[in-house]
Amino acid sequence: MQKRNSVFALLIWYICIHLVCAHTEKFSTALTIKEDGEDFSKEEKAHGTQDPEDLEVFHPTNEWRTLKPGQAVPAGSHVRLNLQTGQREAKLGEEKGLKYLRDGQRQELMNKQAAFFSTQKLKEALKKFKGEDDNPSKKDLGQAEESVRSQFRSVDDLKRDMEALDFLMETDIQIMRKLLSQFNSTGSTVDQRVTVLLDLEYLVHQVDNAQNLVSMGGMKLVTDALNNTDVRLKESAAFVLGSAISSNPSVQVEALESGALQKLLNLLATPHPVSVKKKALFALACLLHHFPFAQSQFVKLGGLQVLGELFQMPGADALHVRIVTLLYDMITEKELISQTGKDAVRDSSHQDYLQYAEYSLLPMLAEQGWCTLVPELLVSPEHDRREKALHALLAMMTHCQAQYQQNPSLATSLSILQKEYQKLALTEETLGEEDGYFGEILALLDSLVQKMH
Structure with a gap:
């Protein structure tokens, strides 16, 4: 009986296993x-x-x-x-x-996937790319530095080699000494001397170099070249002189003492090409700028008369603006010092006032006909010339008013210019330029017409 029960239980177990396996096999692919x-x-x-x-x-x-x-x-x-x-x-x-995927779809999907890379993952990838050791020791750095040093030569070694090759960098002083020596050499041609002067002109723009030129005796060489028979040397020397004394008071004094003023006036008063006279006017303007003693000497030497004759010389139209600008600067400087230096403490301003007081500029300009010469610039079609002329006419108003009123061509010119610049100024305002260039010229015209009446 017990054996029969065991066989029956084994049979039931076998049937259950068979049913489970069949059920699993039936539904496995579906889920x-x-x-x-x-x-x-x-x-x-x-x-x-x-x-x-x-x-x-x-x-x-x-x-x-x-x-x-x-x-x-x-x-x-x-x-x-x-x-x-x-x-x-x-x-x-x-x-x-x-x-x-197609190429375009593949790239789009790759771009989307790339956006999911975190910063930490990128840092880890970069670390692997650079190598495991991102923090080299001081010893390694020292070895790397020594390795680099071994590949290059020191500055001292380079200097020694350059001395051996005579290739050391020269200072401006050394260059100027060589240039002056070459200029003084009897074997130098005119072309070489002109080249020397042009090289010096480039250097003397610096204040220190201009002063060094004086200490080396170069100022005398430059001023002496103003009397040379070669026109090119005269022109180049005037160019160097003007650049050296520009805004350099100590060099202005040296140039005046070396006779530069007389030689420049001689160039302007005698027949020379316009190119030479342009450079001479440039040097003269630089010499007189904020230098009352030089201006006083200029007037005493007949400088105003020289400029008047030059202004009326045929073919000198290119010099008119330079001449009028020079005179206007002299007028305004003298007026400015007269207003501030008269009641000032006895300092440099007072001394300048005393020097300016040695000559009367405006009466002399009126006597020599400048009240009728300057208005001629208003006929020019160039706005710059007209502007310079209007400034000068206003500056001379106190001594030229009567002559302005008796000049019918001046009144006609002013009336025509007023209409012209009213239109130009209106165009500027339309374009949004309230303080435009033409508006400033119109203001000068209106002021001049108002003061004439």
Whole structure:
């Protein structure tokens, strides 16, 4: 009896196992999601439910699409069971499926994936790229520095080699000494001397170099060249002189003491090309600028008369603006010092006032006809010339008013210019330029017309 019961229990256990296995086999393919892209056709082939000729390959996309019975799924695809429809669906995998995308789609997906890299991952990747040791020891740094030093030569070594080659960098003083020596050399040609002067002109723009030129005796060489028979040397020497004394009071004094003023006036008073006279006027303006003693000497030496004759010389139109500008600067400087230096403490301003007081500039300008000469610039079509003329006419108003009123051509010119600049100023205002250039010229015209009446 006991043996029979054992056999019956064994039989029941066997039947249960058989039923479980059958149930599992029946439903295994319906609920399994194969993330690794296994081929479902393998199971179906194993059961022999499909003919191999009927199998067709499923082409996945980025969207979920329904799988037909027997379709082969490419490796790397995602597969799921749609619980609402009971159908299997598949789509491309996020990584392995890239090879099935078109080029544009693949690049777009790669860009999206790249955005998911964290900063920490990038730092770790960079660390691996650079190497594991990102913090070299001081010993390693020292060795690297020594390695670099060994590849280059020291400054002392380079200097010694350059001395041996006579290739040391020269200072400006050394260059100027060589230039002056070359200028004084009896073997130097006129072209070489002109080249020397042009090189000096470049250097003496610096205040220190101009003062060094004086200490080396170069100022005498330059002023002596103003009397040279060669026109090119005269022009170049005047250019060097003007650059050296520009805004350099100590060099202005040296130039005046070396006779530069007389020689410049001689160049302006005697027949010379316009190019020479331009450079001479440039040097003269620099010499007289804020230098009352030089201005006093200029007037005493007949400088105003020289400029008046030069202004009326045929073919000297290019010099008119330079001449009028020089005179205007002299007038305004003298008026400024007269207003501030008369009641000032006995300092440099008072001394300047005393020097300016030695001559009367405006009466002399009126006597020598400048009240009628300056208005001639208003006929010019150039705005710059007109502006300079208007400034000078206003500056001379106190001694020229009567002559202005008796000059009918001046009144006509002013009336025509007023209408012209009213239109130009209106155009500026339309363009949003309230304080434009033409508006300033119009203000000068209005002021001049008002003071004439």
